[in-house]
Amino acid sequence: MTEHRARRGVMYVAWGRAHVDVARRSAASVKRSNPGLPCAIWCAADDDTTGFDQAFVIPSDMTRPKVGALKFSPFDETLYLDNDTLVRADLGSLFDLLQRFDLCGAQVMLWHRPRHKRMWKTALPETFPEINCGVLLYRKNAATDRFFDDWQLAYDEAGMKIDQPTFRETLWTSDLRFYVLPPQFNKRIFEASELIYSDQPKPRILHLPILRPQKNGFKRWFSNLIR
Numbered sequence: 001m002t003e004h005r006a007r008r009g010v011m012y013v014a015w016g017r018a019h020v021d022v023a024r025r026s027a028a029s030v031k032r033s034n035p036g037l038p039c040a041i042w043c044a045a046d047d048d049t050t051g052f053d054q055a056f057v058i059p060s061d062m063t064r065p066k067v068g069a070l071k072f073s074p075f076d077e078t079l080y081l082d083n084d085t086l087v088r089a090d091l092g093s094l095f096d097l098l099q100r101f102d103l104c105g106a107q108v109m110l111w112h113r114p115r116h117k118r119m120w121k122t123a124l125p126e127t128f129p130e131i132n133c134g135v136l137l138y139r140k141n142a143a144t145d146r147f148f149d150d151w152q153l154a155y156d157e158a159g160m161k162i163d164q165p166t167f168r169e170t171l172w173t174s175d176l177r178f179y180v181l182p183p184q185f186n187k188r189i190f191e192a193s194e195l196i197y198s199d200q201p202k203p204r205i206l207h208l209p210i211l212r213p214q215k216n217g218f219k220r221w222f223s224n225l226i227r
Helices: 017-033 092-099 141-160 164-173 217-225
Strands: 008-011 039-043 056-057 075-081 086-087 103-106 131-137 179-182 206-207
Touching: 008 017, 017 039, 017 086, 075 092, 092 103, 092 131, 092 179, 131 164, 131 206
Parallel strands: 008 039, 008 075, 039 056, 103 179
Antiparallel strands: 075 131, 086 206, 103 131
16 A cells, blocks of 8 residues: 555456456546546556556455455545446546545446345345445545445355345445435446437446456447447
């Protein structure tokens, strides 16, 4: 870790060259729309980290690096992004939410589906849906440190491959100040407003599976086209 902590920054976690390459594309989109906003990545020791301002090696004992690394962000105020994201706008007003809240995230779009109501220990109201953990905004303080510790323990105990059910239940029992982001900060589909005039708010952060490393030739071509 560096001794000096930047006030604000974007953080990624990637395992494998292909995923680091995808994260690098996302970081480049941050730089285009937010000049001067630093980007950090957690990855393997021998991964190419060109395009990132800071890089950290994922410890071998992290059972799920995406969960484990959040607490150790090099920034006071962190926007964690999954690698399959593209930033389309200035993020200043997003970070300003941390003047009031500890942690922010967007609800899963298809929260009504059974797979997004998966329970670990506690049955929760469906009106408290899962949060998509691919876009998380938070500030470094005792409340978020405690939350990330509790989430890590819950994830390890639950033995699930996915992390959103334990995030949901940990959030339900926590006392931190949480805010639900507008959907434009975790847009999961393309909409007509991208192609024709619309008074709807434009997506600020795209979070699309097509942006992940693709084996299919057409999907790979389309993924490279989206920038």
